[in-house]
Amino acid sequence: MLLEKRILVILALGALLAVSAPAPAKQVIIEGKGSQQRGTPTSGAKLSASPFTLPSTGTLINFSGTAESFWITNAGGKTVFTSAPGKNPVGFTLAAGAYYVYPNLGAGMNYADVIVQFQCETGGPVPSPSPTSPLGKTTVLFDDFERGTLDSSLWELRSATGKGSSFGSGSGVSVHIHRSGQDGSVLSQLDGQRESILVITQEAADRGGAVVTKPITPVPGKLLKITKRTMVHYGGNHFTGITAILSEDLSRVFGQVTYAHYEAMNCFYAGFLKSPATLPSIWNTWFSEYLIFDPTTGDITLQVNGASATLKGGGKQGGVPVKGPFRVGMHAYGWGTGHSHSIDSIRIEWINKI
Numbered sequence: 001m002l003l004e005k006r007i008l009v010i011l012a013l014g015a016l017l018a019v020s021a022p023a024p025a026k027q028v029i030i031e032g033k034g035s036q037q038r039g040t041p042t043s044g045a046k047l048s049a050s051p052f053t054l055p056s057t058g059t060l061i062n063f064s065g066t067a068e069s070f071w072i073t074n075a076g077g078k079t080v081f082t083s084a085p086g087k088n089p090v091g092f093t094l095a096a097g098a099y100y101v102y103p104n105l106g107a108g109m110n111y112a113d114v115i116v117q118f119q120c121e122t123g124g125p126v127p128s129p130s131p132t133s134p135l136g137k138t139t140v141l142f143d144d145f146e147r148g149t150l151d152s153s154l155w156e157l158r159s160a161t162g163k164g165s166s167f168g169s170g171s172g173v174s175v176h177i178h179r180s181g182q183d184g185s186v187l188s189q190l191d192g193q194r195e196s197i198l199v200i201t202q203e204a205a206d207r208g209g210a211v212v213t214k215p216i217t218p219v220p221g222k223l224l225k226i227t228k229r230t231m232v233h234y235g236g237n238h239f240t241g242i243t244a245i246l247s248e249d250l251s252r253v254f255g256q257v258t259y260a261h262y263e264a265m266n267c268f269y270a271g272f273l274k275s276p277a278t279l280p281s282i283w284n285t286w287f288s289e290y291l292i293f294d295p296t297t298g299d300i301t302l303q304v305n306g307a308s309a310t311l312k313g314g315g316k317q318g319g320v321p322v323k324g325p326f327r328v329g330m331h332a333y334g335w336g337t338g339h340s341h342s343i344d345s346i347r348i349e350w351i352n353k354i
Contacts, residue, residue, distance in 0.1 A: 028122050029061075030054055034070070034102040035113040035306060049100040051075070056096050058118030060089055064347075066229065067103030067112040074099055094118065111288055111305040140216055144345040145177050150211070152180040156248065158210040160202065160331035166242070167210050167329050168251045174201040174209030174332075176344075187234060198346075199253040200332045202235070202339045204254045210331035213348070214254040215248050217325050225330060226291040230347050233284050234261040235338020240273065245293050245300075248325045255293050255300040255319030260340070261334075270302040270311040271319075277311040279304050286344065294353075295322040 025050060034049035054339040063083075070315070071082040083089040085104075101112035141154055150157070159170030176199045183277040202208030216224075224245070232241055244256035259268040259281065270277035298313020298320045313319045329350060331340035 004133060010244050021245055026121050027121055028055070030058060030118045030120055032072075032099060032101040032118075034100065036067075036105055036109070037306065038105055038110045047102060048322075049102055051098050051100055052116075052118075053098045054094055054096050054118055054120050055122050057093055057119045058096075058120045059093050059301075060091060060116060061119045061319065062117045062250050063089065063114060064227075065103060065112070065114040066227070067108070067114045068106055069104045070101055070114045070116070070338055071104070072099050072101050072116070077202050096120075108286060109288075110285075113288070115304070138219065138222075138350040139171070139347065140350065141213060141346070141348040143198075145198050145343075148177055148196055150175065150177060150198070153214075155211045155213060158237060158329070158331075160208040160210045160242075160333035163207060164335050165244070165253050166240075166246070166331065166333055167246060168213065170207075170210075174203045175199075175211055176201070198343045200241075200330060200341045200343075202334060202337050205336055208332055208334075208337075210211045210249065210329060210333075212246065212327045212329040215325035215327055216348070219350045221353065223353055224293040224295065225349050225351045226289075226293075227345075227347040227349075228289045228291070228343055229286060230289045231284065231286045231340075231342040231344075232259040232282075232332070233338075233340045233342075234333060234334060235340075236336045238262050238336070239332075239334035239339050241339060241341045242272075242329075243291060244329050245319070245322065246325060246327045246329050250327065250329070252320070254295075254322050254326060255289055255298060255313075257289075257300070257302045268302060268304060270300050270309045275311055277302070277309040279307050279309050292351075294317065295326075297321060 030052055032052035037046040039045035069083045069085045071079050073079050081092065088094050101114055102117050103112040105112050143151060143154055159168050159177055160166055161168040177196055178199045179196055200209045200211065239261045241259045242256045245254040256272060258272050259272055260267060260269060262273060265273055267278045269275040285303050292301040299310065300319045301308060301310040313321060330341055332339040
């Protein structure tokens with residue numbers, strides 16, 4: 001009997017401890033977004049942000065977008081944090097509460113956006129983070145070309161031919177790394193700073209330079225997002241520079257955006273010439289560009305300085321679904337010479353479908 005009582009006491013204590021033990025803390029990712037548009041003689045400046053709420057003290061674990069720095073205000077509009085250009089703000093903390101984030105416009109920028117992500121602890125159940133990335137992102141490639149030479153671990157040199165996929169074999173002539181501001185050219189417009197940029201030009205008639213990435217393998221359930229700081233220039237009336245999703249052997253184009261100054265066509269296309277998805281063209285000026293491609297459907301979306309155009313997959317102009325490895329390629333093809341496609345920085349990543 002005494003033994004049975006002891007067992008009952010032990011079981012009761014165990015049950016009490018199980019009930020009273022606090023639930024293990026869970027981690028949750030909170031995201032905030034903001035944008036800024038510079039004013040023009042015909043329209044005012046625009047500053048916008050969506051409020052985000054931290055349920056507990058939050059630690060900044062990632063920030064992205066086209067802005068190099070940003071500031072955060074509380075719900076009353078008081079600035080509680082300002083990041084410094086060129087310094088990594090990851091790791092700073094904010095107390096629980098509601099906030100807004102806004103990007104700073106760099107010199108020469110007409111539009112900028114920013115996304116911040118904070119990690120908080122909460123006692124409630126939350127979805128488990130992805131084993132590859134707590135943010136649901138996987139970066140494939142990032143290059144700001146500051147090393148001064150083309151990184152052969154990321155890129156391969158090709159040529160622009162204007163035939164077939166428009167990417168062909170070759171030594172990659174007309175592909176250079178320039179320092180902005182090193183001469184009196186339009187390259188000096190890059191925020192008034194001396195930075196390295198990739199410049200793809202066409203120095204031989206009807207044949208120019210091109211670069212392509214190493215093969216990229218699709219990730220099931222993810223979208224491919226390409227973020228670029230871009231400037232394009234046409235040297236004549238037949239320019240069709242592109243950023244494209246290509247087959248591994250470069251023989252097919254699965255999806256593309258086209259910077260067109262071709263006869264009466266003067267716009268940016270999600271797709272190729274005469275695609276119904278267009279945006280106004282921007283020449284000889286740096287702009288922020290996003291290309292989002294769905295390998296499952298072939299849908300492709302082009303975003304430039306906040307404006308957006310989407311071309312659905314399939315059909316004559318639509319993108320093509322991708323099942324195997326592919327590449328991302330860029331060129332500045334056109335008739336004659338004098339065309340260029342400049343890239344200050346590029347990020348290629350897999351993101352979750354919304």
